[in-house]
Amino acid sequence: MQNDILEVLISEEDIREKVAELGRKLSAEYAGRNPLVICVLKGAFIFMADLVKTITVPIELDFMAVSSYGAATKSTGIVKIIKDLDVPVEGRDVLIVEDIIDSGLTLSYLIEMLNNRNAKSTRVVTLFDKPVGRTVDLQADYTGFILPDAFVVGYGLDFAEKYRNLPYVGVLKPEIYTT
Numbered sequence: 001m002q003n004d005i006l007e008v009l010i011s012e013e014d015i016r017e018k019v020a021e022l023g024r025k026l027s028a029e030y031a032g033r034n035p036l037v038i039c040v041l042k043g044a045f046i047f048m049a050d051l052v053k054t055i056t057v058p059i060e061l062d063f064m065a066v067s068s069y070g071a072a073t074k075s076t077g078i079v080k081i082i083k084d085l086d087v088p089v090e091g092r093d094v095l096i097v098e099d100i101i102d103s104g105l106t107l108s109y110l111i112e113m114l115n116n117r118n119a120k121s122t123r124v125v126t127l128f129d130k131p132v133g134r135t136v137d138l139q140a141d142y143t144g145f146i147l148p149d150a151f152v153v154g155y156g157l158d159f160a161e162k163y164r165n166l167p168y169v170g171v172l173k174p175e176i177y178t179t
């Protein structure tokens with residue numbers, strides 16, 4: 001698995017520090033409130049698990065599974081809901097937890113859905129942001145790292161369902177996805 005990585009972009013230690021910093025900011029933002037924290041599966045599962053341990057206000061969790069990449073390195077543009085939320089969001093302060101914002105299509109779809117369901121507030125925290133990939137105008141409220149224009153894997157991020165369990169984020173060797 002490690003042999004398929006061209007370059008480590010962000011180390012395990014750098015991720016740990018950044019997650020703790022985001023947790024401190026979110027704890028301050030949500031002081032006195034009880035947000036509903038939504039994990040966008042599958043990619044955000046590791047970030048979600050690490051992040052919520054650093055948030056010091058009471059929260060509730062829910063999970064949603066959406067997919068638009070499949071075994072490709074470009075978004076299909078079609079956001080497929082694989083699992084919807086279990087609880088209503090009406091009147092709730094919602095925090096969406098994403099691993100990466102690339103084209104922005106997944107998030108714009110989710111934000112519209114939550115607005116239609118009358119969430120009280122919707123904020124987004126993403127660990128990674130690839131601004132050059134954007135096809136829709138959209139920004140997270142909290143961002144960990146800005147990434148260059150390369151397909152990355154690890155810390156939850158996959159290529160064709162592999163590499164999610166790498167503890168760091170790295171660039172995949174192009175021959176892995178071009179052959």
Ligand SMILES: O=P(O)(O)OC[C@H]1O[C@H](OP(=O)(O)OP(=O)(O)O)[C@H](O)[C@@H]1O
Nearest residue numbers: 041042043067068069102103104105106
């Ligand atoms: O901004 P975008 O271009 O929409 O890309 C970001 C989304 O793509 C990935 O999910 P994917 O569809 O690969 O599903 P996965 O989380 O199960 O890997 C990632 O986890 C984000 O949810």
Ligand code: HPA
Nearest residue numbers: 102150151152153157158
């Ligand atoms: O660079 C990426 N890697 C893995 N999954 C992704 N989904 C959007 N961008 C990426």
Ligand SMILES: [Mg+2]
Nearest residue numbers: 043069070158
């Ligand atoms: Mg994926």
